[in-house]
Amino acid sequence: xxxxxxxxxxxxxxxxxSSSCHTHIxxxxxxxxxxxxxxYALLRRSSIRTLSCELLPxxxxxxxxxxxxxxxxYTIAYMFRLPDSVARGKRRxxxxxxxxxxxxxxxxxxxxxxxxxxxRIATGIVNSAEKFQEExxxxxxxxxxxxxxxxxxTPVSSFLTGRTIDxxxxxxxxxxxxxxxxxxxxxxxxxxxxxxxxxxxxxxxxGSMFGxxxxxxxxxxxxxxxxxxxxxxxxxxxxDKDKDQVxxxxxxxxxxxxxxxSISSAPKPIPIVPRRPVIA
Numbered sequence: 001x002x003x004x005x006x007x008x009x010x011x012x013x014x015x016x017x018s019s020s021c022h023t024h025i026x027x028x029x030x031x032x033x034x035x036x037x038x039x040y041a042l043l044r045r046s047s048i049r050t051l052s053c054e055l056l057p058x059x060x061x062x063x064x065x066x067x068x069x070x071x072x073x074y075t076i077a078y079m080f081r082l083p084d085s086v087a088r089g090k091r092r093x094x095x096x097x098x099x100x101x102x103x104x105x106x107x108x109x110x111x112x113x114x115x116x117x118x119x120r121i122a123t124g125i126v127n128s129a130e131k132f133q134e135e136x137x138x139x140x141x142x143x144x145x146x147x148x149x150x151x152x153x154t155p156v157s158s159f160l161t162g163r164t165i166d167x168x169x170x171x172x173x174x175x176x177x178x179x180x181x182x183x184x185x186x187x188x189x190x191x192x193x194x195x196x197x198x199x200x201x202x203x204x205x206x207g208s209m210f211g212x213x214x215x216x217x218x219x220x221x222x223x224x225x226x227x228x229x230x231x232x233x234x235x236x237x238x239x240d241k242d243k244d245q246v247x248x249x250x251x252x253x254x255x256x257x258x259x260x261x262s263i264s265s266a267p268k269p270i271p272i273v274p275r276r277p278v279i280a
Contacts, residue, residue: 028199028200028203042099043097043099046077046099049067050077051093062119062126064115064118065078066107070104073100074100074102075098077096077098078114078115078118079093079094080095082094083130083185084129086178094125096118113202113205125191129185
């Protein structure tokens with residue numbers, strides 16, 4: 001996914017080792033793209049193939065994908081489409097992409113976990129985009145209501161005329177429509193911070209499956225860029241019917257074991273509860 005705001009996000013997880021009396025600090029950093037040119041080329045190639053070459057079963061607008069080989073590496077992806085009134089076809093395609101390396105066994109073991117996490121993230125984004133689009137339509141109808149009765153519509157009789165004149169008879173000016181980024185489509189400027197936190201929780205679970213640097217479950221801090229306005233309600237949180245369980249403090253815990261995120265103007269600790277063992 002192409003991130004347009006903010007430029008970067010980082011999270012820190014601290015773990016103490018009492019036997020050696022030192023502290024491990026692991027930082028998760030989200031950027032617009034990998035700084036390594038080779039990694040950037042690999043990610044770009046996988047993204048283009050996901051969105052342009054791979055096809056979902058007929059009738060599906062979203063779903064999981066996995067492709068690759070032991071030479072080029074394996075890609076685990078999840079495609080979905082968002083409603084966008086200014087996009088061609090009124091829809092914009094997105095994909096969550098994970099590069100799984102060249103080990104087929106590890107890639108296939110990670111597929112169910114990554115697909116499940118990506119599916120929940122994509123569902124939350126789609127629901128938020130549809131809800132925000134309905135709100136936009138409602139506001140436009142309220143603003144244009146008084147003028148609609150007095151408006152004189154000009155019939156469009158030819159294809160060439162239709163390209164230069166809108167149904168109201170006003171000339172269209174091509175090239176002035178700016179493509180909207182993800183935060184504008186869902187109406188949430190903190191969307192990338194929320195996605196970042198979900199990715200960190202997913203990486204922690206994958207680390208527990210395949211082995212990684214010890215990570216503390218007690219201290220986890222997510223820092224964001226820009227925080228002058230109050231945050232909207234988290235876009236990626238499941239609805240009431242999708243809630244799996246509730247912690248003693250009232251926070252919703254999803255199947256990955258991540259508590260409800262409340263991203264405000266200042267960085268705050270995000271509680272990460274112990275994860276249930278996953279059998280792949």
